[in-house]
Amino acid sequence: MLFYRFRVIGRENVPEEGGVLLLPNHLSYIDAVIMQMACPRRLRFVAHDQLKHHWFFEWAIRVSGAIVISPRHKLESSRRVIEALRAGEAVCLFPEGEISRTGQLMEIRRGFEVMARRAGVPVVPVAHDGIWGSVFTFSGNKYLFKSPRLMPTHLCVCFGEPIATGQASAARVRRELLDLGARAFNERPILRRHLGRELVRSLAKRPRHIEMIDRTAERREVSAGRLLGVAAALSRRIRATVTGRRVGIVLPPGAGGTIANLAVICSGKIPVNLNFTAGRTAVEASLGLAEITTVISAEAMKTKFPNFPWPENTLDLRGEIDAIGKARLLFWLAIVWTLPNQLIPVLLGLPKEGGDQEANLLFTSGSSGEPKGVVLTHRNLLANCWQISSLSILPNTATVVACLPLFHSIGSTVTLWYMMLRGCRVVTVPGPLDTRKIVDAVREESATVLIGAPSFLRPLLKKAEPGELRTLELVVSGAEKLPLELYDAFMERFHIEILQGYGLTETTPVTNVNQPDPPITTTTAEHQQGKRLGSVGRMLPGITARIMDPDTKDDLPLTETGILLLRGANVFGGYLKDEAKTAAIFRDGWLVTGDLARFDEAGFLHIEGRLSRFAKIAGEMIPLATIEQNIADGFGWEQLDGPKAVMVSVPDPARGEALVLLTTEEVSSDAVRDTLTLAGLPNLWVPKTILWVGSIPMLGTGKVDLKTCREMAIKVSSSKVPESTGTTSPVPLR
Numbered sequence: 001m002l003f004y005r006f007r008v009i010g011r012e013n014v015p016e017e018g019g020v021l022l023l024p025n026h027l028s029y030i031d032a033v034i035m036q037m038a039c040p041r042r043l044r045f046v047a048h049d050q051l052k053h054h055w056f057f058e059w060a061i062r063v064s065g066a067i068v069i070s071p072r073h074k075l076e077s078s079r080r081v082i083e084a085l086r087a088g089e090a091v092c093l094f095p096e097g098e099i100s101r102t103g104q105l106m107e108i109r110r111g112f113e114v115m116a117r118r119a120g121v122p123v124v125p126v127a128h129d130g131i132w133g134s135v136f137t138f139s140g141n142k143y144l145f146k147s148p149r150l151m152p153t154h155l156c157v158c159f160g161e162p163i164a165t166g167q168a169s170a171a172r173v174r175r176e177l178l179d180l181g182a183r184a185f186n187e188r189p190i191l192r193r194h195l196g197r198e199l200v201r202s203l204a205k206r207p208r209h210i211e212m213i214d215r216t217a218e219r220r221e222v223s224a225g226r227l228l229g230v231a232a233a234l235s236r237r238i239r240a241t242v243t244g245r246r247v248g249i250v251l252p253p254g255a256g257g258t259i260a261n262l263a264v265i266c267s268g269k270i271p272v273n274l275n276f277t278a279g280r281t282a283v284e285a286s287l288g289l290a291e292i293t294t295v296i297s298a299e300a301m302k303t304k305f306p307n308f309p310w311p312e313n314t315l316d317l318r319g320e321i322d323a324i325g326k327a328r329l330l331f332w333l334a335i336v337w338t339l340p341n342q343l344i345p346v347l348l349g350l351p352k353e354g355g356d357q358e359a360n361l362l363f364t365s366g367s368s369g370e371p372k373g374v375v376l377t378h379r380n381l382l383a384n385c386w387q388i389s390s391l392s393i394l395p396n397t398a399t400v401v402a403c404l405p406l407f408h409s410i411g412s413t414v415t416l417w418y419m420m421l422r423g424c425r426v427v428t429v430p431g432p433l434d435t436r437k438i439v440d441a442v443r444e445e446s447a448t449v450l451i452g453a454p455s456f457l458r459p460l461l462k463k464a465e466p467g468e469l470r471t472l473e474l475v476v477s478g479a480e481k482l483p484l485e486l487y488d489a490f491m492e493r494f495h496i497e498i499l500q501g502y503g504l505t506e507t508t509p510v511t512n513v514n515q516p517d518p519p520i521t522t523t524t525a526e527h528q529q530g531k532r533l534g535s536v537g538r539m540l541p542g543i544t545a546r547i548m549d550p551d552t553k554d555d556l557p558l559t560e561t562g563i564l565l566l567r568g569a570n571v572f573g574g575y576l577k578d579e580a581k582t583a584a585i586f587r588d589g590w591l592v593t594g595d596l597a598r599f600d601e602a603g604f605l606h607i608e609g610r611l612s613r614f615a616k617i618a619g620e621m622i623p624l625a626t627i628e629q630n631i632a633d634g635f636g637w638e639q640l641d642g643p644k645a646v647m648v649s650v651p652d653p654a655r656g657e658a659l660v661l662l663t664t665e666e667v668s669s670d671a672v673r674d675t676l677t678l679a680g681l682p683n684l685w686v687p688k689t690i691l692w693v694g695s696i697p698m699l700g701t702g703k704v705d706l707k708t709c710r711e712m713a714i715k716v717s718s719s720k721v722p723e724s725t726g727t728t729s730p731v732p733l734r
Contacts, residue, residue, distance in 0.1 A: 010159035019085035024126035026094040028136040038157035046093040085119035101138040101518035107602040108170040123168035127180035130155040156184040178544035185542030194354035196265040203228040204341035216254035229333035235266035248295035273406040354378025373576030383569035384508035387540040396423040403429040409509035432456035453479035502536035535604035543568035564597040565590040615649035634675035660713035661687035
């Protein structure tokens with residue numbers, strides 16, 4: 001075909017003869033054409049009777065001999081399909097029931113189970129990838145009336161192994177479709193490309209576009225052409241003067257941080273955004289592990305963070321740009337504005353392919369342990385950017401407030417790399433704790449999207465007036481669980497719904513996110529859910545999952561609660577120079593997240609807690625987060641200003657572990673015991689020690705610093721507590 005390039009995997013899984021029921025995902029109006037071109041057998045399609053209301057589809061149904069079904073006559077509809085299957089035909093039925101308008105796999109309807117069982121035929125799941133974004137899909141919240149693709153579209157169709165008669169449940173088919181979808185997504189040619197090359201080409205296509213409004217110091221508008229021109233010139237200087245594979249960057253979000261990252265990757269080196277809020281010991285360990293001898297920063301950062309272990313070769317970004325010279329800067333700016341976008345990467349010496357080579361290095365936040373170096377490849381980053389792009393939350397028309405630090409996985413992938421690839425306008429604020437600056441940025445720049453952790457969103461309730469955030473269309477929360485009271489308070493005060501997402505640094509990071517319900521634009525369309533309160537959304541395209549029993553390590557049904565395992569092109573390959581930790585986090589090629597989770601029947605993921613946030617006392621697994629929530633609910637604590645209670649476990653010689661409560665509230669041990677008892681929790685769940693603290697330790701990423709909390713608890717628990725305090729008396733921590 002002129003506009004499409006086909007790749008078919010598993011065609012041999014379709015039986016050569018006899019009845020068979022094919023169950024593909026449904027993304028476009030031409031899915032039937034795609035399936036027939038990929039399948040070696042002639043297909044008999046199942047069509048909804050509402051399609052006959054349109055003359056074109058009525059003609060297509062008549063010509064193709066499709067089996068028309070109606071929800072008003074379910075038994076008769078099923079009988080027609082069963083007869084065709086018994087007659088030895090290959091029948092294709094879309095189990096979602098309608099075209100997905102979210103780009104994600106929707107609920108699998110169960111009607112096919114009876115058809116396959118009564119006909120006594122196998123079921124073959126089929127997943128195709130690549131069509132989303134075309135004029136035949138609902139990408140951009142509309143069909144047909146959008147810019148068509150000018151370059152050939154690569155489609156991949158994956159046929160799964162046949163599922164025997166009677167074994168094809170809706171849950172089994174969903175799992176198979178997720179697996180096949182991830183495999184098909186992994187075949188996208190763009191995932192083999194070089195991130196730097198794609199960034200350069202993307203920026204060069206729109207040199208006049210105001211890419212960024214930098215509000216780090218004074219307001220500056222920065223065009224895509226200027227951003228690329230300065231970064232290109234700086235990359236030549238870095239390549240000539242800086243040794244070593246990796247270059248550290250210590251800068252806030254803004255034009256400087258963006259130029260530094262882009263210049264480093266265009267120089268053929270690996271940018272490493274360092275966490276300047278971490279302790280000196282952690283940063284020194286990161287510098288040593290990554291073998292970083294050169295750091296790019298600014299004099300203001302060195303003044304603000306004097307305890308940061310600045311290496312001898314710390315470069316001032318402004319000084320490095322000035323050293324390039326005006327003539328060379330003008331030369332590269334002229335190239336960006338005049339030459340075709342395909343030629344500029346060639347002049348910069350950027351390879352066409354990056355694939356599985358390291359492109360970016362991030363260090364985990366260390367909320368429950370020492371930071372680890374997460375190696376992200378070109379494939380990882382390009383995959384996650386295109387996965388995010390498939391949703392409706394960050395179109396190129398969005399104006400996004402970028403306040404998360406560049407060492408944060410969302411601040412790196414989403415508000416740095418993704419924005420340059422997608423063409424969204426970015427409004428940068430120095431940090432997520434600059435609440436007043438965030439409010440001013442939203443109001444003055446008419447921002448439409450704000451991304452942050454609950455810890456960074458809470459202060460908006462006190463420091464922002466409802467009218468100041470009126471232009472916000474989306475607020476997306478990640479990094480930690482979204483408290484229901486924060487969601488309700490935002491709805492009441494600002495009439496803005498916070499959409500919760502999920503991800504890990506090891507998954508580049510986004511794997512799930514809620515998105516607005518897609519609009520209904522046709523007479524035959526039904527309401528579809530893009531979001532569900534209490535969940536973190538459906539899986540992004542190209543990612544698949546398993547649920548594992550924490551004790552037996554066996555696979556569980558996706559709808560049961562267990563440890564969440566993930567696989568996809570966005571999942572990293574391993575930690576830097578740490579084979580032991582890499583082996584520990586992978587199981588048979590699956591990333592073990594350590595989170596307890598389950599899926600509902602509609603495919604929404606619900607995170608129930610962190611496995612590391614469980615204590616094992618007298619052989620019983622005790623969920624610490626559940627105790628925290630019951631204490632907060634029992635005392636009526638509104639945690640809009642931050643968490644007021646954190647549960648940790650410490651070693652105990654008698655029972656293995658003991659519970660310790662850190663709280664900012666002066667509550668008695670008897671009151672805590674009574675509260676938990678009233679909530680129906682057993683005595684084993686009552687904390688042995690209560691520590692009063694001035695504030696709960698937090699990380700720069702917005703998460704609770706569980707490591708520091710546990711160290712504080714261990715320190716007090718191991719010290720000599722006066723005998724009169726008893727075993728559950730509050731201990732003030734000074």
